[in-house]
Amino acid sequence: EVQLVESGGGLVQPGGSLRLSCAASGITFSTYSMNWVRQAPGKGLEWVSFISGSSTTTYYADSVKGRFTISRDNAKSSLYLQMNSLRAEDTAVYYCAKYGSGKSFDYWGQGTLVTVSS
């Protein structure tokens, strides 16, 4: 059974930094690309970032480009999101999502809440 468990969320001041983690199990992690998707309170889903299995390819939404960095450690079956220069509008539940067939997101974690507020 595929399991994705996010951690690292919390309250941070504007301009601060936070690092999210996603621990994967039930899959050969290194063979799959991964994503981060977020959801602001009461709002819809927003794709944030993509990383290939070998980390050679990364993509970012314009809203986070230059501030967020996606990475992974295949030996630890873990995905990360380093978030710098955080803004109030980054407040959201952040989900890690496994990349699936047809350019979709086939498995999702339960999410971790990031609140950016003074």
Add this chain to the structure above:
Amino acid sequence: QTVVTQEPSFSVSPGGTVTLTCGLSSGSVSTSYYPSWYQQTPGQAPRTLIYNTNTRSSGVPDRFSGSILGNKAALTITGAQADDESDYYCVLYMGSGLWVFGGGTKLTVL
């Protein structure tokens, strides 16, 4: 900036059929956008329903089907049940490593 459009809300009677759509603010949706659909209930993570336009994800009942209708992607629920009451999101792959979600449709079953 391309916007992916969905109906904000929809209502269906139990046992009825409903079609939710996913369009573009400019242009037509085709299979080249690899439309996929997700169901989300409050407080829960999204669940994948349909990918690659019309392929059902594992374990998804065949009451859910995906297609292209006219210039939009579509999710049809046939024989709606009470537990289909959820938010439904589509996402389109815009190319060049960019995915854009629609704003979601809140489906009420009553």
